[in-house]
Amino acid sequence: MILLLALAGGLGAAARFALDGELRARRPSEFPWPILLVNVLGSFLLGFLTGLVLDGADERWHLVLGVGFCGGFTTFSTAMVDTVRLAQRGAVRSATLNLLGTLATTVLAAAFGWGLAVLL
Template identity: 55%
Template structure:
């Protein structure tokens, strides 16, 4: 029950952070490409990678494995899961395609997939520095 509560709170905080970051990016980059969602998904993928790596090291400092897993779930599944939004990225690609902007739709689809995977890998590498 505690894990569910922590994931729910993390998810709410992540969704609020997504709202703020997306809005700030959109305010600075008005155009055809959905930069707000792209930035959110790339930064969130990096954070998921970074957060997923070092949690077992908490046990080295006397933190129980159960607590370490709760923290990891709250940050990765909750916070980052609420923050990132692959479904919005796909809907934005469909809207771009339907409006005749096929190149932007393809760039959004393939760019999001490629860059988020690279960001997650970079996050894992960064998180590994703490292991």
């Protein structure tokens, strides 16, 4: 199980790196929206997995994909570093939007994922 968790975490981190890099290359921006999108997608997936497990799915999937993959894919620390950097550059409005937007959209995405899993 530990090996699967480590592998899934590594795959999640690699997926974040690839997606973030691709999105930044396609649409350069001062606002760190690629990391925001990564965190929203990861929160949705974790909410969905949680809903499946609460509905009777094998909890090992939740551990491997939720803790492993989603844990490696999402990144609260990068979101907060991006927020601080925006504030240091004087982009206080963008920093506030990133901070509050990350909180609101990730919680909503997790709730939506959970709700979708329950409906299935």
